[in-house]
Amino acid sequence: xxxKTKSKTTETVVLKDYESVIIFTPVLSDExxxxxxxxxxxxxxxxxxxxxxxxxxxxxxxxxxIQKKTTGFYHLYEFRANPDFISKFELAFRxxxxxxxxxxxxxxxxxxxxxxxxxxxxxxxxxxxxxQEAAK
Amino acid sequence: MKKKANANLAMVFNTMPEVQQKKKFCRFRKNGIKYLxxxxxxxxxxxxxxxxxxxxxxxxxxxxxxQRKVAQAIKRARHIAVLPFTGDxxx
Numbered sequence: 001x002x003x004k005t006k007s008k009t010t011e012t013v014v015l016k017d018y019e020s021v022i023i024f025t026p027v028l029s030d031e032x033x034x035x036x037x038x039x040x041x042x043x044x045x046x047x048x049x050x051x052x053x054x055x056x057x058x059x060x061x062x063x064x065x066i067q068k069k070t071t072g073f074y075h076l077y078e079f080r081a082n083p084d085f086i087s088k089f090e091l092a093f094r095x096x097x098x099x100x101x102x103x104x105x106x107x108x109x110x111x112x113x114x115x116x117x118x119x120x121x122x123x124x125x126x127x128x129x130x131x132q133e134a135a136k
Numbered sequence: 137m138k139k140k141a142n143a144n145l146a147m148v149f150n151t152m153p154e155v156q157q158k159k160k161f162c163r164f165r166k167n168g169i170k171y172l173x174x175x176x177x178x179x180x181x182x183x184x185x186x187x188x189x190x191x192x193x194x195x196x197x198x199x200x201x202x203q204r205k206v207a208q209a210i211k212r213a214r215h216i217a218v219l220p221f222t223g224d225x226x227x
Binding site: 021023062063064066072074076101103105108110111113114118 | 170171173174175177212214215216217218219220221223
């Protein structure tokens, strides 16, 4: 999936696109959740990464129980960072007891375009147009 | 014989509009979809049966290139509990 980058001299920092979905335990209070979210936001920006987008899905029902819990707080970070940063980032997830599950995915160019269009609400617009046309 | 088998298939999977057509097509190629979002559960549900298993290409008509992506997206969705690993009645 990831685009291959030729080994360059260390002077140029190669930024790649990533996306992380994190599931926090539902037992957290609003403030604790905010704390946790801002902690990882800070981690990205501190490491010379670039936070592209952030999305909070709120308390969402899980498709199957994780750690005997049926709901979780989903949070999504889309960011650009150096590939070396990912192992560090995921290590922090694993050490954090507030996190039940995480998934980090490298995004290819199609995914980046897709996410951009989704953010601008182009997909819903298309559906609305279709509905309007159908109504006519 | 072949026609009969096809008719049976169409009866079993009559919920899927592609099977009713004579020629199956890959929905990704036709609609120009290049990226499958693993967070979109409603879309991925079209590619699993009611137990949550991935449907084969011969039923959905997806081309090999995109079938691989479908499988990958479903596996990711299962990991973040967007789709279940197993289920009795998903649909």
